[in-house]
Amino acid sequence: MTLGDLHITHAPGAVVAHLVGEIDMSNAEDLGAAVIGATPNEVRGVVLDLSHVDYLDSAGIWIIHGMRASLLARGQRLVLVIPPRSPVYDTLRLSGAERPGEVVEELDAALRAFEPEPSGDS
């Protein structure tokens, strides 16, 4: 069985990385590198969808911070999708971590964050 997995989709202005399964020190680094590798310079950022992650530990939190730093260095944003009471939410609560970046509860909200601002004269 594959412990955790990643699939990438594309939304206007953003790469959407859907993580599923379990993320721990055995796969966190590779998954993080895969997300960064799948992110071209042209997009404005990454939506990291953690809604379907069954398990995430401190190694996962560490990697999320690493991803945010890598993206920031390229002037890109990281928006996390973490529904309340999901396993990732619980890990963050236990770790006492301040929100590891920009967090929304639903994927739609994350996608909206990358939509172009309506222009003033429309």
Added chain:
Amino acid sequence: MGSGQVALEPAEPILDAPDQVRSSYRFSDPALSELRIDELLDELLIRIQEALGVDTAAILLLDAEAQQLVARAAKGIEEEVERGVRIPIGRGFAGRIAAERVAIFIADVDHADILNPILREKGIRSLLGLPLIVEGQVIGVLHVGSLRARTFGPNDLAVLQLAAARAGPAIERAQLTARLEHEHNVSTALQRSLLPKRFGAVVGVTVAARYLPAREEVGGDWYDVIELPRGRVGLVIGDVVGHGVAAASLMGRLRTALHAYAIESHGPGRTLELVDRFVQSLNEPAMATAAYAVFDTYSLTVQYATAGHLPPVVISPSGARVIDLTPAPPLGAFPYGRCPEHEFSLDREDVLFLYTDGLVERRGIPLTDGIEALVTAVRGAGSPEEACVAAVADLVPLTGLRDDVAIVALQNSPIPAELKLRLPAEPRTLAHVRRTIRRWLVERGGGATEVAEVTIAVSEACANAIEHAYPPAPATFELRASCEYDEVTITVRDTGQWRPPRGENRGRGLSIMSTAMDHVQVDRFDEGTEVVLRRRLSHR
């Protein structure tokens, strides 16, 4: 074509009576029937050499695909077989015999006409050969040769015809047997290669399986064990209608399709529906029965779907019973088939036993009696392995099976109340630790939230042990767990050096442990580090 090459009409029966009897006997000796094909051909060639006083005798067989004759047995020119001489049909001495289906005599060999270098090297002067014909088909060529110039007459040809009449059918039979054996071996090997050999260790379950081929032909039975996310494990049994390589090959495709849909986390009903659509999409007549069970090691229930398959048996410490479920139609039977799901519980130590019809179907005995015999056979089995052994011992006839049999059995195996594990200090151990601890906590009556929280704390403690244990420290660590008056105590002990958390984020492991547990204690010894975690379970 060279001079002196004569096509002969089939020989008239002009042998005198004693000669004919002697020659007939030479080649129809019942003792020859005892010989295997290679020995028989050798013996026939020796007898031909004696009867005709020739220096060489050889049999070449037709390779129909290549349209070539291949040397199969030879006397006096043994190199012919060793070197695997091949003669194209229609060319050279033997090639013409096969193409024109006539006996040919060459009194004085014109070496330009001889393709076979060995005949030339040997200095053969005269040759006589005839086609081996079985049921109107040329299957090869038999020829004899002489080192001195010699005229082969009708008597010689008649003797050779008697030998050919003996050799032809024997060769045909041997080739048929070899083909059948080959098909049987291929399909058995295929079948075996398509079935899983090892199962990953799933915490809280024990699994055993069998595949028994039929006496005559391989079939399309299969089983599978699939580890699924969130503490679940899938168990598959299936049976493709039909036999032989085709059934085995379809089985391989269905097993793969089912496995692929299953790991996408479709439930058993939807998984079988998708496999049904897959069967419908094949442009070939294909039908199979299958059942797919998903055992949840946390809820201790089985989700079950069956497409025309025989009912499962559950073996409990108190006895064994058939789980009666209405099956959906077989896979490939009707377009847009629906496959409902059933649920039943699998209590501690219960064994779920899945099988194919070859195990319970006997000519002249009602199927229900066969299933009843199975229930009787496996009653009292304390493990999946014991259940397989009992079923095979009681139900498989000593004379072999008419139909192949697949069995797969899974036990809800409780894990000990006190755990003491020595584990490899590798990152991939963590997933195993979490499954073990989760299952252990569920069995201690832990509620969903506390199970999740304790599990992450233990996984963090083990992650530390794995980080400390990198070389040159020994690459194992110890995990102990016990529960007293609702308080769980989990100890993780490594033999490496405790390293203070490095960096802001690396320290999170420790804060997770502290928040998730009532009590966390880290002790550093010369020989390693011990982390003790305690929490009182509130069962919520």
